[in-house]
Amino acid sequence: MSSADSTEAPIYAGLVEEQGDVPAEVRRVAEEVLREAGRAIDFGTARTTAASR
Template sequence: MSSADRADAPIYDSLVEERGDVPADVRRTAEETLREVGRTLDFDLRGAGVLR
């Protein structure tokens, strides 16, 4: 949610104060998971002879 969207929805600020910024937390967790998966798994199929 952009800051302009938040300005139009004042309830958002009170919910963030109460519950935390759940969408931002989920986004950060998903990004961290994708980075970890990228480091852990190698999807380069060229080395396996699958792709030429």
């Protein structure tokens, strides 16, 4: 978080200090889950199979 953010939202800055940056952590975990799902499920072959029917 930049210093401009902490002066504009001191309550948020305090929460980040106490609890960590929860939105950033959620974003990181969501991106990781999407990558794992992309590796586990290959939708490309499903589209190809459905199109050939």
